Amino acid sequence: MRMEPSGWRILLLCNQLPGIIGTTLLIFLPESPKYYLSIDDQEKAMKVMERVCRMNKGKDVTLKSLGVESLTQARLRPPNEERGQCHETKVLMVKYGKVIWFFFFIFFTLTGLGFALPIWMTRIRVLTSTFGDRNTICEHMEHISAQLSGDKDCHLTYEQMKDPLIHGCVVLCLFIATSVFLIWLSRRAVIIAFVCVSILGCVALNFMEHPALILISFFAIIDPLICSVRLAGSLLIDCVPTHLRGKAFALITMIGRSGVLITSVYVGYTLSHSCYVTFNTFIVVLIVCGMLVYWLPTHFKHSSFTN
Known part of the structure; x- marks a missing residue:
């Protein structure tokens, strides 16, 4: 194309x-x-x-x-609270430090894997389609580097670009399904379920050989994590007072973008040097992420958690 x-x-x-x-x-x-x-x-x-x-x-x-006649809300800060240049950041990292560090790791994982892997999904699918035999991704990657080392051109056809189009439709459908899931399940339960699906996708990529199954495995990893980012953000709203939410979202967004960069570099390095390490490491990271989501405080336990 x-x-x-x-x-x-x-x-x-x-x-x-x-x-x-x-x-x-x-x-x-x-x-x-x-x-x-x-x-x-x-x-x-x-x-x-x-x-x-x-x-x-x-x-x-x-x-x-x-x-x-009037309005009020819980956990209002004192009107004459002293402020400094980095006062809000200091409050976040001291008073709400535990929950903020939880969200740092959660957003690093969800955003990093959810938004970095789609780029590599297309790249890997293009590389593996070069060979007619059906092998796992890592078996393909063992031979691709030597055979394509002198080929610097990237030729994309419509057939090869159909995967991102299908991916967009799958994400849209999953967002709609998430709205239905939230009728019966809590946000925490939905995120944990999505993380479990992503773990299964990482496991499947170790042995899937059929191109369609490889594509489905990628979708299983990426799409649930993309849909979980906003849900995790709504959990942050419950854990941080209103006047600190802007600062909190700025910090976790910065961490999330760092996750995209680091994940992309990590995948590019490990795929060519130790392919099996790539997705199996993601399994460990996703397990930790799911545990942290489970341990996040509820709205009613916020005070005891931060103390």
Whole structure:
């Protein structure tokens, strides 16, 4: 599949549209009433709730007509709390250090494997399709480096690019299925179940030989982890006070992106040197991730956990 330079420019422009639309919508999105309460601004919190009330109940309905005179929330910080340049980061890493370190590892694993492996999935599938015989991925990789060392061209056809298209459809369907799962199961249970599916996918890649089964094994590893990232983020919201959530999300997002980079480099190195180490190491990492998710505090046990 060959694309002209102008085609790549159009593709890049299309990729910018969701970000532009999202940024525009953020301009009209009000701050959370919980945030205003956390900074001791009752007046602005009431205005936002008034706006939400009118949107949900109708223009003639007000908070006063519903009997709401004021707002409050649990775990409000003191209004005169002293701040420094790195005050929020210090509070997170000291008072909520245990839960933050749990989320560091969880997001490193979920984001790293979920967003780095799709790139290698396509690369591995292209390399293994070069040979007609059916072997496991690691058996293929033992012979690929020597035979393709002088070939620097990468020729992609539509047949080889169908995997990412199928992958996108599978992820979309799994997101829809996740919404259904949450009707009966807790977020914690769904994440742990998804991690278990990913572990089975890693185990399967050690011996799967049929190309379709290899592709399904990759989907089993990647897609549940992608769907678990947002669920894990919602668990973080329960464990961190409102005024610290922005800082907490910034830190775990940074760790998650580091996970993507490190995972990509790790896969590229181990596949060519010790292929069986690659996915078996992921099994250990995913087991630890599932255990940490299980040990995360519930909303009601938050105080005892941080203490």
